[in-house]
Amino acid sequence: VDLMVVGINHRTAPVEIREKFSFNAKQIVEVNRLLRDKASLEENLILSTCNRMEIYAVGNHCKDHVNNIENFLSQFHNLDILDYKDRLYVYKGREAIEHLFKVATGLDSMVIGEMEILGQVKKAYQDARKSRTVGKVLNRLFEKAFNTAKKVRTETSINRGAISVSSVAVRLAKKILGQLHDKKVLVIGAGKVGEQLVVYLKKEGIESILVTNRTFEKAESLAATFVATAVPFEDFRPRLAETDIIITSTGAPHYILHKDEMLSLMPLRKQRPLFIIDLAVPRDVDAEINKIDNIYLYDIDDLQKTVDETYVHRKNELDDCLKIIVSSSQNFINWLSSERLVDEK
Amino acid sequence: MLTHNSPIQLQNLFFSLHAITIFFSFIAFSVASVAAALYLIQDNLLKNKKVGLISNQLPNLLFLDKLNYRSIGLGFPILTLSIIIGFIWNKYVRGIYWSYNPREIYSLILWLIYALILHVRLSAKLRGKKVAQWSLFAFCIIIFTLFGNCR
Numbered sequence: 001v002d003l004m005v006v007g008i009n010h011r012t013a014p015v016e017i018r019e020k021f022s023f024n025a026k027q028i029v030e031v032n033r034l035l036r037d038k039a040s041l042e043e044n045l046i047l048s049t050c051n052r053m054e055i056y057a058v059g060n061h062c063k064d065h066v067n068n069i070e071n072f073l074s075q076f077h078n079l080d081i082l083d084y085k086d087r088l089y090v091y092k093g094r095e096a097i098e099h100l101f102k103v104a105t106g107l108d109s110m111v112i113g114e115m116e117i118l119g120q121v122k123k124a125y126q127d128a129r130k131s132r133t134v135g136k137v138l139n140r141l142f143e144k145a146f147n148t149a150k151k152v153r154t155e156t157s158i159n160r161g162a163i164s165v166s167s168v169a170v171r172l173a174k175k176i177l178g179q180l181h182d183k184k185v186l187v188i189g190a191g192k193v194g195e196q197l198v199v200y201l202k203k204e205g206i207e208s209i210l211v212t213n214r215t216f217e218k219a220e221s222l223a224a225t226f227v228a229t230a231v232p233f234e235d236f237r238p239r240l241a242e243t244d245i246i247i248t249s250t251g252a253p254h255y256i257l258h259k260d261e262m263l264s265l266m267p268l269r270k271q272r273p274l275f276i277i278d279l280a281v282p283r284d285v286d287a288e289i290n291k292i293d294n295i296y297l298y299d300i301d302d303l304q305k306t307v308d309e310t311y312v313h314r315k316n317e318l319d320d321c322l323k324i325i326v327s328s329s330q331n332f333i334n335w336l337s338s339e340r341l342v343d344e345k
Numbered sequence: 346m347l348t349h350n351s352p353i354q355l356q357n358l359f360f361s362l363h364a365i366t367i368f369f370s371f372i373a374f375s376v377a378s379v380a381a382a383l384y385l386i387q388d389n390l391l392k393n394k395k396v397g398l399i400s401n402q403l404p405n406l407l408f409l410d411k412l413n414y415r416s417i418g419l420g421f422p423i424l425t426l427s428i429i430i431g432f433i434w435n436k437y438v439r440g441i442y443w444s445y446n447p448r449e450i451y452s453l454i455l456w457l458i459y460a461l462i463l464h465v466r467l468s469a470k471l472r473g474k475k476v477a478q479w480s481l482f483a484f485c486i487i488i489f490t491l492f493g494n495c496r
Contacts, residue, residue: 160398168396175391175400178407270469273406290392294473302394309397 001042001137001336005096006069006088007054010110013087015050020077021084023048028124031076032131038075039068043135045128045142047103049120051110056100058137066090097141097332101325104145105152106159112314113158118149136339141332148328155324158317161310165193165303166200169277173201176275176296177244181205186243188212188236189250190222193279193300197247198226210243212236214250237261241268246276248284256284262292277303359434366427371487373420374459378484380412381477388474410473413480414466421459428452451490458483 008021023031028046035055036044043058055073059065070088074081081088091099102108104121125142128134134142153159162168170180177183185206187194190213198209209228213219216232223230231239240246248256257276266274271294278285278299290297383403390400403409431452432442443449462479465471471479 160401171401172391172396175387175396175403175405176407178405267470271472273473293475296391298394305394306396 002059002065002092003057003096003137003141003336004059004066004090004092005054005056005099006066006073006090007047007052008084008087008089009052009054009108011108012089013084017084017087018051018053020079021048021053021073022050023053028127029131032128032133034076035069035072036131036133038072039065041065041068041133043138044133045124045138047121047124049117051117052103052108054103056096056138056141058135094329094333097329098325100141100145101148101328104149105321105325106149107318107321107325111163112311112318113160114163115153115159118146121145137336140335144328144332148325151328152321152324156317156320158314158321161306161313163307163310164196165279165300165307166197168303168306169197169298170200170204172296172298173245173275174204176273181207183244184208184210184242185245185247186210186212186236186239187222187226187228188246188248188256188284189214189252189280190218191249191279194247194249195222195225197277197279198228201245202226210236210239214252240265244272244274246274247279248277249279250284251280252284253282255286257286257289259286259288259292262289262295266292266294356434356437359430359437363427363430363434366423366430370420370423370427371491373416373423374480374484374487377413377416377420377480380409380416381480381484384409384413384477385474385481388477406473410476413477417459417462417466417480421456421463424456424459428456448490451486455483455486455490458486 008018010018013021023046025048028048032044032046035041035046039057039059041057041059045056047054047056055069057065057069070081073079099108104118106112106114106117109117121142125134128138162171173180173183180201181204183206185198185201185208187198187209202209209223209226210231211219211223211226211228212231212233212235213222214233216230219230219233222228246257250256262274273294273296276285276289276295276297278297281300283299285297285299287297287299289295384406387400387403387406387409390396390403391406431449435444436442458479462476462483465479466476
């Protein structure tokens, strides 16, 4: 048999092109059958996510299956495949197997080692089973892919660490404050990163959020998007004593929070720990505040550094992951030849 | 009443009770000081922005602070009981409650320190790092009292 994959992904094409090739999740089951018939394949499976569209196929009779698949794509999506020849990649045999294993373990993802893709691959496999377009080879191949992903996850630490400033901040908040759902957040100033962070905190179940801004209208509109309470800028200081997490991102050229103020604040808050996240440049919070007991101050660089460390760490883990993938592929190829499905070594 | 002529069985009973309660308070204070030590490590990592693998594996500060505080809260009444039993036993054996030997003095110092820790923690004057430091200090005195005075 011939095992192959034809695809397009975030490395080879921008979203404007990728979206032309993508399939609607609702029609996948139908399209799998259509593809099998049109391209006269023995087995096939479509994986269509926002970052990639790939067709895994098993064919026979030495036909030009790749050409058939490309023709199918150009007919179905109504585009001239010649325009996109250099965007599409084709892998066969061992390369195709290794490619699938890399995809399933997240090594081919935009964020290396992310695990969301595994769920998407599983979904694609289930859809293909529903279409009855997968058989002996693809069944075995995808089972192997899921096993490999599991193995990579348990034997390496490729998926360890936080991969965005917001996720680092949330992780730190949990390390400092424990459970977050009953904690109180104060957002001073408006900014993109700050907004994203609030979304992350809300996911942790935080309900009590205060928003303040020099222009009160802005605070009000932010409060509306977060389902939070707006506080006039002059009135936020008395609320500090009851706050557990402070996020600052104002455009002020000077400090908003000073050391003396925070020193006198701590007895008022009965020394409960306070996590301050300063996202502003220039900074809003005096760095000396970090020296006060039970206050933990992180600025944007501190958070970014942790994110960078995650990426370095994941790159270092790549070799170990690839070793697992290569040996899994070899296993699969051995199985293929033991079943006399292929004479490749 | 309690005299040094009391039956030997009663003396043994009080001594056993004293030893058992000491043992349990020691366990509780050990847990407290492990929690305190981990707290100080985690606090140090978080303050210095070293949030890698170690910080990730350690429990969160709130948990460690609570564990320290609650273990002391458990150990302290047991220690108090143990000291009282110790007095009584002393009375049986030596005819006096208090004989100014180093062990007794250290025990009393220990009791006072833990009382102080509980007081500042309960009245919310101190929390977190300082409490952890104090409870580690107290544990050093325990080690000293238990092993430093063995003759």
